Amino acid sequence: MRDAGLSDLLLEWYDREARVMPWRVSPKARRAGILPDPYRIWLSEVMLQQTTVAAVKDYYRRFTARWPGVADLAAARDADVMAEWAGLGYYARARNLLKAARAVVADHGGVFPGTRDGLLRLPGIGPYTASAVAAIAYDEPATVVDGNVERVMARLFAVQTPMPLAKPDLTALAASLTPDQRPGDYAQAVMDLGATICTPRNPACGICPVVQACVARRQGIQAELPRKVPKPEKPVRRGTLWLATQGDRVLLQRRPDKGLLGGMLGFPGDGWDGAGGAAPVEADWQEIGEIRHTFTHFHLFLTLHAAELPIGSVVTRGQFVSGNEFSAEDLPTVMRKAYSALRDNVTR
DNA sequence: GATCCGTGGGG
């Protein structure tokens, strides 16, 4: 079942109002037959997972400047990719990005799988990203369902079921609207609509191209949809970070690939689980302050301990890295905070 | 299905 009218209205709106983005081919160029490089669409889509466009832009530019094609990325060092991703969050994305790039080179001759089903088999590519790449880079009529699409569908059809229970219904509704003509532009149109007009709070119904079809608007409940089950409160965790220096060198430790901040560089800690844990080296540790940081599912309070170690000290974990061999920018945000506190303490 | 996994901006 298909409602041609609705998708046509969205495409006409998109032709006029499409946002300009570094990875996007304009609707005008696309209608002339130009499609974007799947590598770049894939890269942008992975970066955009649960992440705002504003936060992604600079990262996207740096990645594409340094690794212009999938073969370049596949040949990169793990540490370089993780350092370039530092600060963007959800670091499993970066690890899977590298795995996928290497799989494309090793198993697909350096060419991205040409269908949604093929894309789905690559690490880090799920239902959303597979559809997005297939629709945007190949113009395959795949249905894209992200948070924007869910919100737009919930409002257009006044779906009262709370998320995530409503997901299957919203997916079916989105599929019923997906056109065979210009599915790539259509996918981007719905997401642009959700990001700029059909926003979570205070939707701009006055300038919405499909307002006359919106059931929620007719009922005056558009701002209440989609409904969601209340989220549980975030627990508080406490822990310790050890900041060891030796001249201009600091003790850093690569975190294990799985779990929180997996694969990233950081300062040795005690596990932050209340169980306690030994310092990486015996020293005259001094408490220099506390930092707090909030992750997706918990608040963290970290006590910072610093020590200047004599030459020849034997450390049980991590290794000393010179200040000119790494940058604070290579660290995840919580570790940047700790590093910053250390610099402030040393400078004084 | 439920959990885990970051970060920064907006209201």
Added chain:
DNA sequence: TCCCCAAGGAT
């Protein structure tokens, strides 16, 4: 200050 949330995926 605090909560919400953003072009989700893996386990």
